Amino acid sequence: MQNSTNNLRVLMEMRPALDGFYGIPQETRLLYGVLSTLPELELSGLLQMSRRGVRGGVYGNAALSEAERVHRFARVVVSLKGRSALDWKGDVIEWLDNLWQTWRLRYAAWTGLGQIPLGHFETRYFRDFIWQELYGRSLPAADREQVLLGDYRVCGYPWRRMHLVGIERAQVLSHSRYPVLDTQGLDVFVAQTPFPGRVSRGTALVVHYHDAIPVLMPHTISDRAFHQASHFQAMAANVRSGAHFVCVSDATRRDLLSLFPEAEPLAHTIHNMLPTHYYPAEPAPERVADIVRRHLHGEFEGKIRGSVITTSKKAKLKVFRLARAFGSEEEKTAFYARALGPDSRFVLMVSTIEPRKNHARLVEAWEALRGAADPDLKLVLVGHIGWDYQTALEGFLPWIEQGSLFLLHGVPADALRLLYRQAVVTVCPSVGEGFDFSGAEAMRCGGVVAASDIPVHREVYGDAACYFDPYDTASVVETLRQIIYSPDAEGLQARLRAEGAEQSTRYLPERVLPQWEAFLRSLNG
Numbered sequence: 001m002q003n004s005t006n007n008l009r010v011l012m013e014m015r016p017a018l019d020g021f022y023g024i025p026q027e028t029r030l031l032y033g034v035l036s037t038l039p040e041l042e043l044s045g046l047l048q049m050s051r052r053g054v055r056g057g058v059y060g061n062a063a064l065s066e067a068e069r070v071h072r073f074a075r076v077v078v079s080l081k082g083r084s085a086l087d088w089k090g091d092v093i094e095w096l097d098n099l100w101q102t103w104r105l106r107y108a109a110w111t112g113l114g115q116i117p118l119g120h121f122e123t124r125y126f127r128d129f130i131w132q133e134l135y136g137r138s139l140p141a142a143d144r145e146q147v148l149l150g151d152y153r154v155c156g157y158p159w160r161r162m163h164l165v166g167i168e169r170a171q172v173l174s175h176s177r178y179p180v181l182d183t184q185g186l187d188v189f190v191a192q193t194p195f196p197g198r199v200s201r202g203t204a205l206v207v208h209y210h211d212a213i214p215v216l217m218p219h220t221i222s223d224r225a226f227h228q229a230s231h232f233q234a235m236a237a238n239v240r241s242g243a244h245f246v247c248v249s250d251a252t253r254r255d256l257l258s259l260f261p262e263a264e265p266l267a268h269t270i271h272n273m274l275p276t277h278y279y280p281a282e283p284a285p286e287r288v289a290d291i292v293r294r295h296l297h298g299e300f301e302g303k304i305r306g307s308v309i310t311t312s313k314k315a316k317l318k319v320f321r322l323a324r325a326f327g328s329e330e331e332k333t334a335f336y337a338r339a340l341g342p343d344s345r346f347v348l349m350v351s352t353i354e355p356r357k358n359h360a361r362l363v364e365a366w367e368a369l370r371g372a373a374d375p376d377l378k379l380v381l382v383g384h385i386g387w388d389y390q391t392a393l394e395g396f397l398p399w400i401e402q403g404s405l406f407l408l409h410g411v412p413a414d415a416l417r418l419l420y421r422q423a424v425v426t427v428c429p430s431v432g433e434g435f436d437f438s439g440a441e442a443m444r445c446g447g448v449v450a451a452s453d454i455p456v457h458r459e460v461y462g463d464a465a466c467y468f469d470p471y472d473t474a475s476v477v478e479t480l481r482q483i484i485y486s487p488d489a490e491g492l493q494a495r496l497r498a499e500g501a502e503q504s505t506r507y508l509p510e511r512v513l514p515q516w517e518a519f520l521r522s523l524n525g
Helices: 015-019 024-035 066-081 088-111 127-135 141-147 159-172 224-240 250-259 261-266 285-294 329-339 359-372 390-402 413-422 437-444 455-464 473-485 489-507 509-522
Strands: 008-013 041-047 119-121 152-154 188-191 204-209 244-247 267-269 299-305 316-321 346-350 378-382 405-408 425-428 449-452 466-468
Touching: 008 024, 008 509, 015 024, 015 127, 024 041, 024 127, 024 141, 024 509, 066 119, 066 127, 088 159, 127 141, 159 224, 204 224, 204 250, 244 250, 244 261, 250 261, 250 267, 250 455, 261 267, 285 329, 285 405, 285 413, 316 390, 346 359, 346 413, 346 437, 359 378, 359 390, 359 473, 378 413, 390 405, 413 437, 425 437, 425 473, 437 449, 437 455, 437 489, 449 455, 449 473, 455 489, 466 473, 473 489, 489 509
Parallel strands: 008 041, 008 188, 041 152, 188 204, 204 244, 244 267, 346 378, 346 425, 378 405, 425 449, 449 466
Antiparallel strands: 119 152, 299 316
């Protein structure tokens, strides 16, 4: 894999960065940001959409004017942002193109012949788009110039469609197989999840592996049939092709090897890194009320059929009112100043609302604490609404209207940093994780953490958290009681803050980046 400049040429999948805010999208942005600082690494990103094709880009060595090149680059931007056809004729052309793409992918998957071409996209004309869409939500402005130095490759074929052709083949034959990406001239391709494709000879495939939840806990995920099948079949194909797996925790690595023990020599652990937005914060209780008020969820229209969430168009719709109603602005201002004033106490949880995160257990424990010890204790939940949310939201509603539970979203890092510091405890009650940022972020900001007693939490949080059984409400109640109300509560909190400050340094970029650098260099031997 040597090249004339001795620089390592790395292509990194950026699709997740276009699909969300926290979790894998954030991890993708952070990893690209730190890898872009390595002087002997030529880093580029792969632009691809999950469900739609990407139009435009420059393919091959066609003799084009600068204006035509920019036009083709601009078409990439347009298609990444949404509909790219001008009228019905354009829709027909895109439909035919999509049909052709599907059959071409099937042919490549079934026969093993042909390659998926990758186009080129230049950053220099579209710096605002690249920063705003890919990086601005997770990286500080100080990183902007650095991450805008690299250019991009374009995969016009949707990621989901690539998965489907592999699944189709596995349903007929003994195992899945996927088309080959034309990665000639590249040393490494870093995918962010099990990837529905192979790479050219001379390119190493690296799967940044976050968790095995779609396979081991499929009842907790969205679009279960697709995500379970796509994750397993692509992972199996990646293992067969000799891909390296960089797991975000030892717990995730153990899950991978429980499924594919033959991957052991090529499975590595490099923990996730924390965003630089989070650092030790001074208490500022006077700001809490304003932060909560500005970032409350409003009304949410969810699809339901009975008690089961569905995406069917025939599903009934229910409007969830996720913030308390007031008769006037003056009444609203007075309420929040009183409910979340400088002397208020609140428990914090930061996570998408979906079953695996275990919101209902925390609410039960919080209700018990209020009833037995502290009727003024508030609960602040920060997170987007994910899937299978009906039970959780219906449990929130009475407390929202009473003014004791607050559901927030879109909280910027500087405000979340303060909430982590000001909360009496940040709770991480999930029943399954690959890493779980929220506890480590809270520790970095000087907060106190209580977490479910699952292997990944023990690994990532160490002795800097108090643990409870995530299936036992009484266990959650007792752990929170010790942290908040025990005779030695102040001493326990001080110990957890001190140990959390030390534990969280393990996930700082300056500690994690050398591990990635050493790993990537090992591939260039």
